[in-house]
Amino acid sequence: MSNLRAAITSLATYSPDYVLTNAELEKMVDTNDQWILERTGIQERRILKGEGLGTSYMGAKAVQALLEKSNTRPEEIDLLICATATPDFVFPSTASLIANEAGIKNAFHYDVMAACSGFIYALHTASQFIETGKYKKIIVVGADKMSSIIDYTDRATCIIFGDGAGAVLLEPTTDNTGIMDAWMRSDGAGWVHLHQKAGGSRRPPTLETVQNREHYVYQEGAVVFKHAVQGMAEACTHIMNNNNLKAEDINWLVPHQANKRIIDSTAHKMGLPDEKVMLNIQKYGNTTNATIPLCLKDYESQLKKGDNLILAAFGGGFTWGAIYVKWAYNPQ
Numbered sequence: 001m002s003n004l005r006a007a008i009t010s011l012a013t014y015s016p017d018y019v020l021t022n023a024e025l026e027k028m029v030d031t032n033d034q035w036i037l038e039r040t041g042i043q044e045r046r047i048l049k050g051e052g053l054g055t056s057y058m059g060a061k062a063v064q065a066l067l068e069k070s071n072t073r074p075e076e077i078d079l080l081i082c083a084t085a086t087p088d089f090v091f092p093s094t095a096s097l098i099a100n101e102a103g104i105k106n107a108f109h110y111d112v113m114a115a116c117s118g119f120i121y122a123l124h125t126a127s128q129f130i131e132t133g134k135y136k137k138i139i140v141v142g143a144d145k146m147s148s149i150i151d152y153t154d155r156a157t158c159i160i161f162g163d164g165a166g167a168v169l170l171e172p173t174t175d176n177t178g179i180m181d182a183w184m185r186s187d188g189a190g191w192v193h194l195h196q197k198a199g200g201s202r203r204p205p206t207l208e209t210v211q212n213r214e215h216y217v218y219q220e221g222a223v224v225f226k227h228a229v230q231g232m233a234e235a236c237t238h239i240m241n242n243n244n245l246k247a248e249d250i251n252w253l254v255p256h257q258a259n260k261r262i263i264d265s266t267a268h269k270m271g272l273p274d275e276k277v278m279l280n281i282q283k284y285g286n287t288t289n290a291t292i293p294l295c296l297k298d299y300e301s302q303l304k305k306g307d308n309l310i311l312a313a314f315g316g317g318f319t320w321g322a323i324y325v326k327w328a329y330n331p332q
């Protein structure tokens with residue numbers, strides 16, 4: 001096997017300006033700041049406002065910032081993968097819309113759909129393309145406009161989700177950094193607990209489905225919570241065992257930001273103290289595919305070359321997994 005690996009060499013994000021606070025949600029549904037904070041850890045989320053703006057708008061902003069930051073010309077990009085659960089359209093792909101907006105013309109693009117695990121699935125996929133040696137520069141985007149599929153009369157879901165986007169640049173390296181290992185799983189039987197009831201080919205949109213509010217996220221919160229706790233721990237344990245990593249070897253856990261209690265439980269099972277866990281759910285809520293890049297961006301200035309990171313996620317499907325990354329650059 002070659003020692004060519006895919007390294008994250010730059011990253012950028014985009015968060016909409018509008019801040020939806022717990023206080024504002026108190027005016028919309030029967031909830032309160034204390035309940036939301038205690039049960040989820042969320043204080044506020046960002047919401048994309050503006051007529052005709054979809055997920056690709058935020059994804060393109062993140063990609064444009066990434067190209068500028070990494071001093072990369074759009075025509076150098078070989079492939080752009082977008083992980084999203086809220087595509088602009090059923091087709092074409094949101095990846096293609098983002099690439100078009102960012103002037104990426106010498107590449108191919110497609111979406112990955114794995115709900116909240118989409119970003120790590122896409123990262124794992126992209127790393128395989130780099131490891132073949134055939135592709136040199138790949139962008140992986142995680143972006144979601146969750147506000148477009150949230151029922152703001154449903155207190156159990158509207159408090160959780162927010163909008164955002166993040167993008168990473170992957171390039172080949174042989175210096176023993178980059179994506180070292182990945183462990184992924186799915187269980188299609190989990191679909192009943194977390195899905196969008198109508199709008200797809202099984203139940204195309206009708207007046208009735210809209211009136212029944214079936215185009216919004218349907219979630220059995222407690223069931224999803226239980227599976228998320230198990231799935232995140234399982235994935236992280238596999239990655240630690242496969243790579244002989246002890247808690248003291250891990251510099252950072254980068255968990256999908258679904259619920260602070262799920263994150264705390266995962267860290268506890270791994271034996272990690274709070275200071276090794278990236279956390280920004282309080283600012284953004286659950287932005288689905290954007291949570292992990294948003295975390296990496298918020299902590300980027302603290303990451304050093306050679307740091308051991310474990311990225312972990314759980315989402316609808318069910319889907320779950322973890323990726324072991326050896327960080328490839330020092331703060332600039």
Ligand code: COA
Nearest residue numbers: 031032035039116155156159221222224225258259314315
């Ligand atoms: N404010 C106040 N009360 C609320 C509320 C809110 N926003 N949302 C729900 N409740 C109520 C429920 O109606 C229920 O009341 P009842 O006992 O009178 O029926 C009570 O709180 C407990 O509900 P439950 O769903 O058991 O709460 P929970 O502790 O499981 O927390 C979630 C709810 C949604 C926060 C939690 O289940 C969760 O985070 N699940 C995972 C979500 C997730 O990660 N989704 C994305 C997948 S990656």
